[in-house]
Amino acid sequence: MLRPVRGGNAFEETIEHILQTIKLGIFAPSEKLPPERELAERLGVSRATLRDALGELQSAGYLEVQRGRYGGTYVSSLALQGTHDAGPLDPAEVEDVLVFRGIIEPAAAALSAKADLTAAARRHLQVCLSEVSNASAEAYRPRDARFHIAIAELSGSSSLVGAVAETRARLNELLDRIPLLGTNLEHANEQHAEIADAILRGDAATAERATIEHLEGTASLLRGFLS
Numbered sequence: 001m002l003r004p005v006r007g008g009n010a011f012e013e014t015i016e017h018i019l020q021t022i023k024l025g026i027f028a029p030s031e032k033l034p035p036e037r038e039l040a041e042r043l044g045v046s047r048a049t050l051r052d053a054l055g056e057l058q059s060a061g062y063l064e065v066q067r068g069r070y071g072g073t074y075v076s077s078l079a080l081q082g083t084h085d086a087g088p089l090d091p092a093e094v095e096d097v098l099v100f101r102g103i104i105e106p107a108a109a110a111l112s113a114k115a116d117l118t119a120a121a122r123r124h125l126q127v128c129l130s131e132v133s134n135a136s137a138e139a140y141r142p143r144d145a146r147f148h149i150a151i152a153e154l155s156g157s158s159s160l161v162g163a164v165a166e167t168r169a170r171l172n173e174l175l176d177r178i179p180l181l182g183t184n185l186e187h188a189n190e191q192h193a194e195i196a197d198a199i200l201r202g203d204a205a206t207a208e209r210a211t212i213e214h215l216e217g218t219a220s221l222l223r224g225f226l227s
Contacts, residue, residue, distance in 0.1 A: 002017060002021060002026075002039070002042040002043055003017065003042075003043075004042075004043060004044030004045075005017065005043055005044055005045055008213040008216065008217075009187070009213065009216055009217035009220055010045045010046075010049050011049055011052055011053055011183050011184060011187055011217075012184060012187070012216075012217040012218070012220040012221050012224075013217075013220045014043055014045055014049060014050060014053040015053050015056065015057065015181070015184075015220065015221055015224050015225075016220040016221065016223055016224030017043060017224075018033075018053065018054075018057060018062075018224075019057070019062065019224035019225060020224060020227070022062060022075055022079055023227070027075050028075060029075050029076065029077045029078075029079050030074060030075060030076075030077050031074065031075050032072045032073065032074050033054075033063070033072065033073045033074070033075070035072070036050060036051070036054075036073075052183040053183070054073055055183075056179075056181040056182065056183055056184070058073075059179070060179040060181070061076055061078060061079070062075070062076055062079045063075060063076055063079075064076045089174075089177070089226060091226075091227055094174060094222060094223070094226055094227070097167060097170045097171055097174060098215075098219045098222065098223075100167055101167050101168075101171060101215060102212070102215050102216075102219070104152075104160065104163050104164055104167065105148060105151070105152075105164060105167075105211055105215060106208045106209075106211040106212050106215070107160070107208075108151050108152040108155050108157075108160050108164055108211075109151055109195055109198075109199060109204075109207040109208055109210070109211040110204040110205075110207055110208040111154075111155035111156070111157065111160070111204075112151050112152075112154035112155045112199045112207065113198060113199045113201075113202055113203055113204040113206075113207040113208075114202070114204050115154055115155060115156055117154060117199075117200070121153075121154050122200060124150055124153070124154075125150055125151070125154060125196055125199065125200065126196070126200075128143075128146050128147040128150040129147060129192055129193065129196045131143045131146065131147070132144050132146070132147045132189065132192060133189050133192065133193070137180050137185075140180065140185060141172055141175055141176075141180075144188070145168045145169075145171075145172060147192060148164060148168060149161065149164055149165050149168060151164075151195070151196075151199065151211075152164040152165075154199065171218075174222055174226065175218075175222070177225070177226060178221060178222065178225040178226065179225075181221070184217070184221060187217065188214065188217065188218075191210060191213065191214040191217070192214070194206075194210045195207055195210045195211050195214060198210055
């Protein structure tokens with residue numbers, strides 16, 4: 001289960017892989033995780049990335065750190081009690097949202113990059129990017145949604161805007177079930193900037209690729225926490 005991550009979203013995939021090992025009983029509640037060096041090697045990530053992931057999982061209540069002779073990182077005894085779950089969830093619903101989003105949002109980014117953008121359209125995207133980049137934790141998800149919808153707006157397709165907005169509403173219901181992770185927000189903001197830059201430069205291929213990578217990071221977190 002502790003297979004190497006694929007690369008583009010190392011932090012998010014590290015979260016996903018560790019959560020999967022916990023939920024599948026590879027590491028049971030109260031069990032100690034392997035040492036950092038071994039864990040980082042098995043996941044194929046840097047120790048800094050691993051520490052970020054472990055720290056966020058500790059804050060979210062899935063892991064706890066013990067000091068002293070038998071110190072180390074342990075799976076929390078409460079890890080499987082679903083503290084972030086708002087009720088029963090159909091795994092197929094999660095996959096449906098992620099698959100559909102993975103089709104329409106990269107297409108929207110590519111179309112927007114190909115569009116003949118007005119100065120007002122460019123300012124609109126830049127304002128939405130600034131708002132999500134500077135948003136507080138409480139305001140982050142609405143601003144994040146607004147940024148993604150703004151990309152679709154620049155495509156010129158009202159049907160695509162509607163599809164992105166509807167899918168984002170469904171996605172937010174899933175995101176509300178998992179904790180906000182500071183490292184993930186920083187990474188997402190970097191990816192947002194890359195996507196926006198590619199669109200404004202008219203680089204459709206980069207806009208599409210960067211969007212796919214960004215969505216895969218969110219998908220990894222949702223599958224990790226909700227599956």
